[in-house]
Amino acid sequence: MYKSLHLHIEGTLEPELAFALAERNGVTLPYASRDELRRAYSFTDLQSFLNLYYALMAVLRTEDDFHDLADAYLARARAQGVRHAEIFFDPQAHTARGVPLVTVINGLARALDAAPERHGITTRLIMCFLRDESAESALATFEAARPHLDRIAAVGLDSAEVGHPPSKFREVYELAREAGLKCVAHAGEEGPPAYVWEALDILGVDRIDHGVRSMEDERLVARLAAEQVPLTVCPLSNVRLRVIDDLADHPLPAMLDAGLLVTVNSDDPAYFGGYADDNFTAVRDALHLDDATLRTLARNSFRAAFLDEATREKYLKELDAHQG
Numbered sequence: 644m645y646k647s648l649h650l651h652i653e654g655t656l657e658p659e660l661a662f663a664l665a666e667r668n669g670v671t672l673p674y675a676s677r678d679e680l681r682r683a684y685s686f687t688d689l690q691s692f693l694n695l696y697y698a699l700m701a702v703l704r705t706e707d708d709f710h711d712l713a714d715a716y717l718a719r720a721r722a723q724g725v726r727h728a729e730i731f732f733d734p735q736a737h738t739a740r741g742v743p744l745v746t747v748i749n750g751l752a753r754a755l756d757a758a759p760e761r762h763g764i765t766t767r768l769i770m771c772f773l774r775d776e777s778a779e780s781a782l783a784t785f786e787a788a789r790p791h792l793d794r795i796a797a798v799g800l801d802s803a804e805v806g807h808p809p810s811k812f813r814e815v816y817e818l819a820r821e822a823g824l825k826c827v828a829h830a831g832e833e834g835p836p837a838y839v840w841e842a843l844d845i846l847g848v849d850r851i852d853h854g855v856r857s858m859e860d861e862r863l864v865a866r867l868a869a870e871q872v873p874l875t876v877c878p879l880s881n882v883r884l885r886v887i888d889d890l891a892d893h894p895l896p897a898m899l900d901a902g903l904l905v906t907v908n909s910d911d912p913a914y915f916g917g918y919a920d921d922n923f924t925a926v927r928d929a930l931h932l933d934d935a936t937l938r939t940l941a942r943n944s945f946r947a948a949f950l951d952e953a954t955r956e957k958y959l960k961e962l963d964a965h966q967g
């Protein structure tokens with residue numbers, strides 16, 4: 644039984660669906676076949692992945708496309724034991740291509756609204772700002788989303804990290820908090836520990852996405868442990884984007900030993916070789932995690948989720964019963 648707290652919906656676009664949507668919308672992809680596309684999934688760093696991630700979004704045009712993308716993800720997530728998913732989306736990557744924000748939100752919301760009954764999954768939607776776009780663009784995006792904020796639980800920050808520190812987005816995070824939204828940010832994936840400090844001190848985030856490079860800064864580790872700031876770590880993503888060389892060298896055990904509130908997540912599962920359970924299985928095997936550690940990781944994701952306390956308690960009881 645899992646919670647998924649770091650999942651980009653656009654990163655769940657499997658080659659099969661990409662080709663189906665391309666055909667539906669008359670979009671020509673620069674790949675002859677699904678296999679040829681899959682062969683392009685060989686990344687040297689975050690930017691090399693983002694280039695393909697944004698290019699393939701060309702097939703997402705209508706409300707039905709966003710609905711079908713999210714519905715396909717929810718079916719896969721449930722098959723992997725996910726019960727609650729907090730889902731990122733990148734509005735600017737769509738509005739920049741002429742797809743209206745309302746099309747994106749309505750399509751995703753239609754799939755998410757049906758998810759408890761259709762898939763047995765509860766969800767939250769997290770609207771991310773692209774950090775390699777301007778602060779003004781983030782502000783304009785937030786203002787455009789104001790009529791839809793009842794659909795949105797939190798704001799986030801993603802895309803190319805290095806050179807785009809969290810402090811650039813102070814103002815839009817202030818507005819989001821004033822509007823009652825939770826706040827998260829990718830930090831310490833490729834960027835330095837200083838970006839994690841900024842996300843905490845300047846953006847006031849409730850969770851850090853990735854945060855693996857925090858381990859380079861002892862004072863930061865102590866702070867994250869003392870405040871029990873959740874970190875949404877994505878092990879298979881870290882290997883595919885060469886943040887770490889080998890899963891066997893992943894800092895996850897050291898992070899747990901340091902008392903950090905670590906969760907395991909899939910990031911962009913269509914591109915990085917696996918969904919929730921695939922990530923758990925991979926770290927269990929590569930890092931020789933025992934059952935108690937796996938239980939801690941599962942509990943952590945329930946603690947870190949944006950749930951009301953009654954629902955959290957209900958899920959924790961279910962988890963205890965499930966794990967015996």
Ligand SMILES: Nc1ncnc2[nH]cnc12
Pocket residue numbers: 651654689696801802803829832880910911
């Ligand atoms: N791993 C990642 N880091 C930053 N931005 C992203 N957008 C989608 N996946 C991402």
Ligand SMILES: [Zn+2]
Pocket residue numbers: 649651801829852910
């Ligand atoms: Zn991510």
